[in-house]
Amino acid sequence: MKIMIGQYEASLYEENGGWTGAISLGFRPDGKRNRPKRKGKHKTEVKRKLKQLVADLEKGIETDDKYTVAACVDDFLAKGLKGKSENTHKVYRSLAKNHITPKIGRIKLKELTADHVDDWLGEMARERSTETVRRSHNLLTRSIRMAARRDKVGRNVSELVDAPDGCVGRPSKSLTLRQAAKLIETAQRHDAPWRLGAYVVLCLMSGIRTEEARALTWTDVDLDKAVVYVLRAERHGGDTKTRTSRRGLAIAKQAVTALSAHKARQAVERLAASEMWHERDLVFCQEDGSGLSADQVCNEFQKITKAAGLGDQWVPRELRHTFVSLLSDHGVTIDKIADLVGHAGTHTTETVYRHRLKPVITGGAEVMDTIFKTKSA
Structure with missing residues (x-):
């Protein structure tokens, strides 16, 4: 059966218990016929799909009835993250694998509606944190936006939906003074199998971020003057989080x-590794001098917390929270703490790190020496 859909001639015929419609668009550059098809149970359904096909053609949209949401997101992961860090790629791949593909990945992109997106986000919000919900929504939105720029879809339905708040995530904790003292004691054990005892002591007693500690080089450390210069971080581009973080x-x-003990141990490892040593001047590194990943640091840190009798549910960033809490508990003002941890102002210090903030003034290293000298006495 021949019919006209706009200016295009289409064919309708029965096939496999349903109906198939096809529009002839001439020939492709490879000489094969360009004849996109649409299928359905009834002629009316097929006609509706053919009309949409023609509407897309007139808008310049490349019609592909098999192009799914999962394929759209995969294309974005492959082409839309150029120049981004490996950690960013890892986060987005995880979001796609765990939250998009299993739920809405099979839906044809052209058939995806705002209701689909709304229902998907609502379901996720009942089980996942607000950050996960919003990041997943952002990934879907950016993926469809790229597809629209490549004429694979007419509009971005994900932009029509607002991401809801998800579940409240686990808030960061801080160690008590007794717990912190026990952790430091355990971290510095001479017979310990772990290599990051000095990392734990430094982060807890200085409040530097875990990505700043991983990027720290011996050139940045002056043990004679007891000063550490935070100039970079293990982030994309190597910069610290903010300008004020350089301190x-x-x-x-x-x-x-x-x-000092850590440096001596590292010198022995450098000699043992010989030509296999990766000379990056890193303070905290693997046995061959190469850098540490965030996961490696976390796993090692949890071994130390477990050995200290604190369990393995702690993460490295909570050393920084502990630093803030202990200083505040011993009379350091909020603005002074903000300076020490590299915040541009006191807002983040008050809202993110407000475990026990109290007002009055003193300094950072001196207070830490006083805190743990008092504890050990």
Whole structure:
């Protein structure tokens, strides 16, 4: 059966218990016929799909009835993240694998509606954190936006939906003074199998971020003057989180002792590795001098917390939270703490790190020396 859909001639015929419609668009550059098809149970359904096909053609949209949401997101992951860090790629791949593909990945992109997106986000919000919900929505929106720029879809239905709030995530914790003292004692054990004891002591007693500690080089450390210069971070581009994050920090005596012992141990490892050593001048590294990933640091840190009797549910960033809490508990003002942790103002210090913030003034390293000297006495 021949029919006209706009200016295009289409064929309708029965096939496999249903109906198939096809529009002839001439020949492709490879000489094969360009004849896109649409299928359905009834003629009316097929006609509706053919009309949509023609509407897309007139808008310049490349019609592909098999192009799914999953394929759209995969294309974005392959082409839309150029120049981004490996960690960003890893996060987005995980979001796609765990939250998009299993739920709405099979839907044809052209058939995806705002209701589909709304229902998907609503279901996710009942089980996942707000951050996960919003990041997943952002990934879908950016993926469809790229597809629209490549004429694979007419509009971005994901932009029509607002991401709801998800479940409240686990808030960061801070160690008590007793727990912190036990952790430091355990971290500095001479017979310990772990290599990051000095990392734990430094982060807890200086409040530097875990990505700043991983990027720290020996050139940035002056053990004679007891100063550490935070100039870079293990982030995309190597920059610190903010401009004010670039700072010099006086470090407590225990941190100097721990770093000195760590440096001596590392010198032995460098000699043992010989030509296999990766000379990056990193303070905290693997046995061959190469850098540490965030997961490696976390796993090692949890071994130390477990050995200290604190369990393995702690993460490295909570050393920074502990630093803020202990300083505040011992009379350091919020603005002074903000300076020490590299915040541009006190807002983040108050809202993110407000475990026990109290007002009055003193300094960072001196207070830490006083805190743990008092504890050990």
